[in-house]
Amino acid sequence: MDREYTIVGTRMTRTDSLAKVTGSASFTADLKLPRMLCAKVLRSPHPHAKILNIDTSRALRLPGVKAVVTAADAHGVKWGVFKYTQDHPMIAVDRVRYVGEDVAGVAAADEETALEALDLIQVDYEPLPAVFNPEDAMKKDAPLIHEEYANNINVHVHIEVGEVDEAFGQAHLVREDTFHAAGEAYSTLEPYATVASYANGYLDLWMPNAAPHVRAKALSNLLKMPLNKVRVRRINVGGHFGSRSEVSPGDLVTSLLSMKAGCPVKLVLTREENAACTRQVHDIQATIKTGVKKDGTITAKEFRVVYDGGAYSSTGPIAASIPYYVYEEAYRFPNVRYNGYRVITNKGIRGMYGAHGRAFLCGNEMQLDMIARELGMDPMEIRLKNGLKVGEETATKSVIISGGLEEPIRRAAEQANWTEKRAGLTEGEGIGMGCVAVMCGFPMGFRSGSACYVKLNDDGQATIVTGICDTGMGNESMAIQIASEVLGIPVEDISLVNADTVVTNLDPGAYSQAASFVGGNAVKRACEDAKRQILGFAATKMNHPAEDLDIRDRTIISKTDPSKSMPMRWIVREAFFQGKPIAATGAYMPKVDFQREWIKKPYGQMAGTFSFGCSVAEVTVDKETGQIRIPHFVAAHDCGNPINTMAVEGQIEGSVQQAGVAVLTEETRWTEGLLLNPDLLEYKVPLACDMPEIEPLIVCSNDPEGPFGAKEGGLTTRMNAYSAVVCAAHNALGVPLNEFPLTPDRVLKALDAAKGGDKS
Amino acid sequence: MERFKVKLQLNGEAVELDVNPSETLLETLRDRLELTGAKDGCGLGACGSCTVLLNGLPTRSCIVLTAELDGSEVSTIESLADGTKPAPVQESFMEKGAVQCGFCTPGMILTAKGLLDRNSRPTKEEIIRSISSNLCRCTGYKKIVEAVEAASSTETPKT
Ligand code: FES
Ligand code: FES
Numbered sequence: 001m002d003r004e005y006t007i008v009g010t011r012m013t014r015t016d017s018l019a020k021v022t023g024s025a026s027f028t029a030d031l032k033l034p035r036m037l038c039a040k041v042l043r044s045p046h047p048h049a050k051i052l053n054i055d056t057s058r059a060l061r062l063p064g065v066k067a068v069v070t071a072a073d074a075h076g077v078k079w080g081v082f083k084y085t086q087d088h089p090m091i092a093v094d095r096v097r098y099v100g101e102d103v104a105g106v107a108a109a110d111e112e113t114a115l116e117a118l119d120l121i122q123v124d125y126e127p128l129p130a131v132f133n134p135e136d137a138m139k140k141d142a143p144l145i146h147e148e149y150a151n152n153i154n155v156h157v158h159i160e161v162g163e164v165d166e167a168f169g170q171a172h173l174v175r176e177d178t179f180h181a182a183g184e185a186y187s188t189l190e191p192y193a194t195v196a197s198y199a200n201g202y203l204d205l206w207m208p209n210a211a212p213h214v215r216a217k218a219l220s221n222l223l224k225m226p227l228n229k230v231r232v233r234r235i236n237v238g239g240h241f242g243s244r245s246e247v248s249p250g251d252l253v254t255s256l257l258s259m260k261a262g263c264p265v266k267l268v269l270t271r272e273e274n275a276a277c278t279r280q281v282h283d284i285q286a287t288i289k290t291g292v293k294k295d296g297t298i299t300a301k302e303f304r305v306v307y308d309g310g311a312y313s314s315t316g317p318i319a320a321s322i323p324y325y326v327y328e329e330a331y332r333f334p335n336v337r338y339n340g341y342r343v344i345t346n347k348g349i350r351g352m353y354g355a356h357g358r359a360f361l362c363g364n365e366m367q368l369d370m371i372a373r374e375l376g377m378d379p380m381e382i383r384l385k386n387g388l389k390v391g392e393e394t395a396t397k398s399v400i401i402s403g404g405l406e407e408p409i410r411r412a413a414e415q416a417n418w419t420e421k422r423a424g425l426t427e428g429e430g431i432g433m434g435c436v437a438v439m440c441g442f443p444m445g446f447r448s449g450s451a452c453y454v455k456l457n458d459d460g461q462a463t464i465v466t467g468i469c470d471t472g473m474g475n476e477s478m479a480i481q482i483a484s485e486v487l488g489i490p491v492e493d494i495s496l497v498n499a500d501t502v503v504t505n506l507d508p509g510a511y512s513q514a515a516s517f518v519g520g521n522a523v524k525r526a527c528e529d530a531k532r533q534i535l536g537f538a539a540t541k542m543n544h545p546a547e548d549l550d551i552r553d554r555t556i557i558s559k560t561d562p563s564k565s566m567p568m569r570w571i572v573r574e575a576f577f578q579g580k581p582i583a584a585t586g587a588y589m590p591k592v593d594f595q596r597e598w599i600k601k602p603y604g605q606m607a608g609t610f611s612f613g614c615s616v617a618e619v620t621v622d623k624e625t626g627q628i629r630i631p632h633f634v635a636a637h638d639c640g641n642p643i644n645t646m647a648v649e650g651q652i653e654g655s656v657q658q659a660g661v662a663v664l665t666e667e668t669r670w671t672e673g674l675l676l677n678p679d680l681l682e683y684k685v686p687l688a689c690d691m692p693e694i695e696p697l698i699v700c701s702n703d704p705e706g707p708f709g710a711k712e713g714g715l716t717t718r719m720n721a722y723s724a725v726v727c728a729a730h731n732a733l734g735v736p737l738n739e740f741p742l743t744p745d746r747v748l749k750a751l752d753a754a755k756g757g758d759k760s
Numbered sequence: 761m762e763r764f765k766v767k768l769q770l771n772g773e774a775v776e777l778d779v780n781p782s783e784t785l786l787e788t789l790r791d792r793l794e795l796t797g798a799k800d801g802c803g804l805g806a807c808g809s810c811t812v813l814l815n816g817l818p819t820r821s822c823i824v825l826t827a828e829l830d831g832s833e834v835s836t837i838e839s840l841a842d843g844t845k846p847a848p849v850q851e852s853f854m855e856k857g858a859v860q861c862g863f864c865t866p867g868m869i870l871t872a873k874g875l876l877d878r879n880s881r882p883t884k885e886e887i888i889r890s891i892s893s894n895l896c897r898c899t900g901y902k903k904i905v906e907a908v909e910a911a912s913s914t915e916t917p918k919t
Contacts, residue, residue, distance in 0.1 A: 026796070
């Protein structure tokens with residue numbers, strides 16, 4: 001696999017970083033357009049209520065108020081990722097279902113006026129009985145939050161493979177445990193914002209988003225406007241982690257305000273609104289039953305997982321499935337039954353999260369350690385025994401084409417001195433391992449693919465046009481790096497135009513881990529097409545076979561006789577002369593089973609490829625205080641082949657923070673429907689002083705499909721770092737830990753419970 | 761509403777402002793002066809994304825009232841580069857890969873600059889302690905610490 005690349009695989013300085021270090025990089029809230037108005041949103045104070053009447057007349061009379069909108073200005077279209085989950089009007093019609101739901105919007109000349117106008121809007125509510133916890137919500141007599149979801153079950157994902165009951169009957173050992181994890185807040189450092197500018201029948205939009213084309217389509221539906229009249233533009237995004245995947249209520253409200261006022265309108269949410277009124281993370285309870293043979297081979301798995309979905313569907317079926325899939329993509333189990341229930345409650349809306357599913361994933365890994373202990377096995381051995389290998393199929397029939405779990409496990413264990421460390425642990429110390437594998441993309445119909453255009457200008461520099469979106473991870477830089485590698489011109493010769501729906505072509509977006517594997521492949525193919533054209537002209541001009549020509553450092557050069565060369569720009573100009581300017585297209589559609597559907601047919605090839613990862617955490621636990629520290633953390637991630645080594649490391653390190661350290665501190669706390677910690681003082685995002693010494697390890701499986709062998713750049717760590725930490729804590733304490741995050745009070749409670757005779 | 765006249769030395773230039781008493785320095789910078797490098801991440805003093813140098817010290821501009829700053833010196837991220845040449849600390853943030861989404865970056869860099877101005881050879885522990893005043897949601901801080909180490913005038917003594 002040792003191919004020589006010029007720039008792929010280097011520690012390249014990201015192309016976007018200069019604008020970011022100088023403060024000139026603009027985020028949505030930084031935008032200022034002529035005549036721009038300030039928007040504010042009136043929100044529901046009730047978790048569940050009928051709206052009897054909304055009177056906006058007094059607000060409209062306030063000087064400086066330019067527009068007020070309510071659901072009466074919308075078109076009655078509801079949002080949901082799937083046809084069968086379209087339940088969210090985005091601006092409440094006759095009922096509110098969570099505290100903070102958007103009820104009306106105001107656009108005014110300044111912030112004070114807009115806030116004053118909110119006070120003048122009179123809404124008459126009739127409070128309804130509400131329900132805040134999924135188990136209660138599923139009870140027969142629970143208040144029904146949406147007519148269409150019986151027992152408030154929004155989505156039920158059922159997967160059944162093999163002979164599950166028979167396999168449990170024959171198992172040498174069966175364990176069943178229940179784990180619960182509070183939901184998290186995405187805590188992107190940038191609070192949500194939208195700028196909408198409507199003029200002459202066209203709507204221009206800027207907002208932190210992870211997929212401009214998907215966002216424009218959703219808004220074109222909600223606004224009943226043709227897609228070409230809704231333009232989502234490129235803007236820097238201050239973090240995403242799943243939170244910016246879907247259209248947001250603020251997008252609709254701001255758009256309606258701009259259309260009504262005829263001026264640009266900016267809405268910037270406060271930190272507290274960002275937490276309570278944009279999507280947050282699911283609270284999850286997972287009951288996990290595992291059967292194994294005497295040698296530790298997993299023979300059967302059964303899961304019942306309940307997701308607290310909040311008030312609306314959002315990515316419902318996906319959210320209720322992903323934790324399971326990233327687990328079956330890592331481990332072999334021939335018999336499995338999965339029942340995932342996403343349940344509607346009168347709490348804030350929830351979406352997908354980069355570190356989604358910690359109750360399920362930590363639970364599976366900790367239980368595997370408990371089983372290993374009963375069998376007298378090393379946790380590493382039981383993982384190696386059950387880890388999937390290249391050529392194998394997952395339980396629901398996805399073939400693994402590269403990687404496999406073994407190498408990340410071995411690399412991480414070696415780096416962490418796993419065996420020696422385990423043998424030498426003292427009181428209060430523990431070491432643990434967590435594994436996972438992650439799909440690079442998943443079926444989204446024709447939106448699963450990406451397309452890219454390239455043009456060469458008359459000085460031989462290139463413009464790359466792609467829908468690839470960068471929410472902070474470095475996707476823009478990645479696209480430029482790939483283009484530079486293929487075209488043989490330096491990075492500074494490449495201009496990027498991206499994530500602008502009028503200009504760029506479809507792309508699946510910066511979620512589902514498809515950016516480098518799918519979007520990067522499209523860029524590579526487009527540049528290869530351009531290069532083919534260039535070398536074709538060069539062959540004639542230089543009277544030399546095209547196969548023996550290459551482009552290196554802006555020069556066409558013979559591979560066998562380096563004395564034969566010509567500046568590339570001469571060839572590009574020659575192409576202009578002949579009326580055939582160098583302009584190329586490339587597209588990539590991943591090889592997935594498009595018949596696959598999250599509920600109706602959860603079987604078939606899920607993704608073009610999968611990344612594998614293993615994390616090893618060392619912890620110390622103070623049994624007096626319940627305080628856990630993580631002095632050292634090793635994370636091995638198989639990214640196929642890194643495009644930018646430094647960027648991949650950055651993803652791994654950020655994941656250790658957002659999953660590994662977060663499992664000690666992060667949780668959204670509620671009292672009934674009220675979020676108690678919407679700010680960054682009470683919600684504990686880890687700081688530099690909370691971080692372990694991190695050793696990121698890049699594993700290269702050189703994927704046969706990925707661009708230059710690349711897969712995705714670090715998500716396995718985001719979905720296994722918490723498992724490593726909880727397994728290490730379990731290793732240190734020897735008692736079951738079923739409630740996450742592992743805050744000191746929960747640790748002490750687990751120790752007390754074990755003292756009470758409830759030994760595992 | 762009562763207005764306050766305030767004279768500031770802002771990014772090396774004298775400015776005279778006429779502000780209302782409840783206006784924060786962050787609002788003055790972003791809304792009045794169009795210096796949007798300082799970010800509003802929380803408005804509560806919790807995240808550090810609004811950090812500027814106030815009389816040389818890293819300060820959260822979202823919890824400082826402009827009306828109280830008469831005669832002060834304020835430096836924002838926009839003033840750090842020497843013309844088009846980024847300052848060494850900016851260079852090292854780029855080179856070490858300490859920048860991801862970039863929302864925390866201006867505040868982080870000014871916090872680091874404030875530290876390096878007071879202590880040109882901070883230990884790793886001192887760097888960690890200092891930047892623990894600022895939140896970053898993307899990086900896990902490792903590369904930020906490395907960037908500040910690289911920017912310090914000599915090799916940081918390793919412990
Ligand atoms: S915006 Fe000032 S500390 Fe967060
Ligand atoms: S780089 Fe995104 S918050 Fe620090």
